[in-house]
Amino acid sequence: MSDTPVYLSYPCLKGREIDYVTECLKSEWVSTSGAYVTRFEQAIADYVGAPGAVACVNGTAALHICLLLAGVKAGDEVLVPTLTFIAAVNAVRYVNAEPVFMDCDDYLNLDVAKVEQFLAEECGPAAQGVIHKRTGRPIRAVIAVHVFGSLCELDRLMAVAERHRLVVIEDATEALGSRMRRGAWAGRHAGMVGDFGCYSFNGNKIITCGGGGMIVARSAQALARAKYLTTQAKDDPLHYVHHEVGYNYRLTALQAAMGLAQLEQLPGFIQRKRAQYLEYKARLAAIPGLRLLDVPDYGESNHWLHSLVIEEARYGLGRDLLRQKFAAARIETRPIWTLNHTQRPYRHNRAYRIEKAPFYFDRVLNIPSSAGLTDEEFERVMEVLRRR
Numbered sequence: 001m002s003d004t005p006v007y008l009s010y011p012c013l014k015g016r017e018i019d020y021v022t023e024c025l026k027s028e029w030v031s032t033s034g035a036y037v038t039r040f041e042q043a044i045a046d047y048v049g050a051p052g053a054v055a056c057v058n059g060t061a062a063l064h065i066c067l068l069l070a071g072v073k074a075g076d077e078v079l080v081p082t083l084t085f086i087a088a089v090n091a092v093r094y095v096n097a098e099p100v101f102m103d104c105d106d107y108l109n110l111d112v113a114k115v116e117q118f119l120a121e122e123c124g125p126a127a128q129g130v131i132h133k134r135t136g137r138p139i140r141a142v143i144a145v146h147v148f149g150s151l152c153e154l155d156r157l158m159a160v161a162e163r164h165r166l167v168v169i170e171d172a173t174e175a176l177g178s179r180m181r182r183g184a185w186a187g188r189h190a191g192m193v194g195d196f197g198c199y200s201f202n203g204n205k206i207i208t209c210g211g212g213g214m215i216v217a218r219s220a221q222a223l224a225r226a227k228y229l230t231t232q233a234k235d236d237p238l239h240y241v242h243h244e245v246g247y248n249y250r251l252t253a254l255q256a257a258m259g260l261a262q263l264e265q266l267p268g269f270i271q272r273k274r275a276q277y278l279e280y281k282a283r284l285a286a287i288p289g290l291r292l293l294d295v296p297d298y299g300e301s302n303h304w305l306h307s308l309v310i311e312e313a314r315y316g317l318g319r320d321l322l323r324q325k326f327a328a329a330r331i332e333t334r335p336i337w338t339l340n341h342t343q344r345p346y347r348h349n350r351a352y353r354i355e356k357a358p359f360y361f362d363r364v365l366n367i368p369s370s371a372g373l374t375d376e377e378f379e380r381v382m383e384v385l386r387r388r
């Protein structure tokens with residue numbers, strides 16, 4: 001077998017990327033006002049069934065704008081999962097608000113039952129919504145992250161949020177193409193259930209522009225405001241009059257051209273990743289102490305990243321030693337993120353009954369999941385897992 005590197009999640013650029021980027025270059029409209037930006041926005045909006053979409057430089061900027069759209073202000077609090085990439089948590093600080101950390105469920109997503117418990121035990125009603133009794137601060141919003149493409153329990157979260165008048169922001173950066181299968185939101189795409197949603201087109205995501213992001217919402221008015229904020233809040237384009245502080249967050253046409261070509265391939269990518277998921281799951285069933293993390297049956301995942309759960313006592317190796325074995329075989333794998341409530345900028349923030357997240361942090365390893373993963377690469381991964 002070959003010993004060329006096998007990567008965790010690399011881009012698959014086998015569509016019309018070169019054609020569209022070349023066309024964009026030839027047009028000389030390469031910057032943020034190029035037609036490819038609006039074409040890409042419209043294509044994403046059509047795909048997820050949104051009234052529009054607003055392209056951003058990256059998913060983190062998109063999250064920042066979503067918090068502004070949600071009306072989160074300095075001194076407010078926002079409920080966030082401890083188990084996620086830190087971008088959503090940092091975005092809360094960008095608006096001078098404070099994160100309150102929540103635990104995960106068995107799919108690694110926000111534990112909505114614990115969100116309910118937290119609101120019942122530590123919060124009380126206020127004129128504008130809900131107050132955290134420990135700090136006296138209003139809780140304005142909750143950020144639901146669809147971890148590795150697996151859908152958060154949105155039905156239940158939306159009901160809780162409505163009861164407590166919380167704005168729901170979906171961090172669907174990893175979940176473009178995932179959709180609800182059951183319940184009140186059946187058929188809805190990740191990002192299109194809450195008040196605001198965002199996607200990322202970072203190099204490791206299911207589709208990529210090299211870097212990029214997108215905001216979606218059900219309200220056309222909110223989308224117009226997102227466009228205004230991401231384009232420097234320009235109130236008069238001739239004399240450059242600005243009534244608010246804006247941001248230079250718009251995606252360029254060159255990136256959008258690549259994104260459009262990637263989006264055309266998304267259904268095929270999801271199909272391949274779903275097939276990988278089923279194959280990994282079936283093959284891992286024969287190895288005691290290993291299993292593939294399930295996805296919830298109320299949703300259809302895009303299966304962006306596959307997660308191995310390792311039971312060290314039965315398998316004979318723990319997460320770190322297994323990762324080293326993969327590295328020796330030139331196969332990239334990755335543990336999940338250090339929990340955010342333990343990160344230095346956030347150690348003093350409230351973290352409510354964090355119990356499952358440390359359990360999964362110790363046991364989960366993400367394994368090669370690229371849409372372009374070959375059969376030979378897949379066999380190399382399985383070979384390392386069998387040879388313990």
Ligand SMILES: Cc1ncc(COP(=O)(O)O)c(C=O)c1O
Pocket residue numbers: 058059060061084085087088145171173174199200201202212213
């Ligand atoms: C869960 C999550 N949130 C936010 C982001 C931020 O997206 P970006 O890298 O495009 O800023 C990422 C990915 O990088 C992510 O995985």
